[in-house]
Amino acid sequence: DTGVSQDPRHKITKRGQNVTFRCDPISEHNRLYWYRQTLGQGPEFLTYFQNEAQLEKSRLLSDRFSAERPKGSFSTLEIQRTEQGDSAMYLCASSLQGAGDTQYFGPGTRLTVL
Amino acid sequence: GQQLNQSPQSMFIQEGEDVSMNCTSSSIFNTWLWYKQDPGEGPVLLIALYKAGELTSNGRLTAQFGITRKDSFLNISASIPSDVGIYFCAGQLTGANSKLTFGKGITLSVRP
DSSP, X not given: OOSOEEEOXXXXXXXXXXXXXXXXXXXXXXXXXXXXXXXXXOOEEEEEEETTEEEEEXXXXXXXXXXXXXXXXXXXXXXXXXXXGGOEEEEEEEEOTTTTTOOEXXXXXXXXXX | OOOBEEEOSEEEEETTOOEEEEEXXXXXXXXXXXXXXXTTSOOEEEEEEOSTTOEXXXXXXXXXXXXXXXXXXXXXXXXXXXXXXXXXXXXXXXXXXXXXXXXXXXXXXXXX
């Protein structure tokens, strides 16, 4: 399977704990996006990378959130001091710049903060 | 943040019927995409439209990119039970940041 993969698929944590999610994009894709989706809503943009450079962050991304893509391949999204409002599905998508920039999504990580 | 307009929130149809979904925006996009999402899974790309006025088919699905670049529609013909799911439209301005702007989605139920 050469699609986008995410790990873990589900994470339950207690308020105040730190969590980290991983995304592996489609191998030849140079752009990687993170989105957050809450119940009854469409995904909302959080941040994106072109190769290893983080080029834009949404105002939704508070200072408790940090994302990295150190070698321009996989990416991690860390949430520090989780709050109940962080409970959501975190989605990763990748695309190839210039090839329509069409984004393909992974299966998501469902975060529940107790 | 901005979201595209999709309505109604839910649609109920009989197996075999055709269904059409519309998506509108106050802003122009240069790409429109339609995704389907099953519970607990990520969105799966159905159709991508890259040019105003473009009409594209993928099996029983047909989608069009509105000529004003502010709307798109998706048509599903001869619906089957596995068409059940949430259908999202997304607009994209390709360039420096090609982030997607999504609608709230339409939940489709198909009665056998």
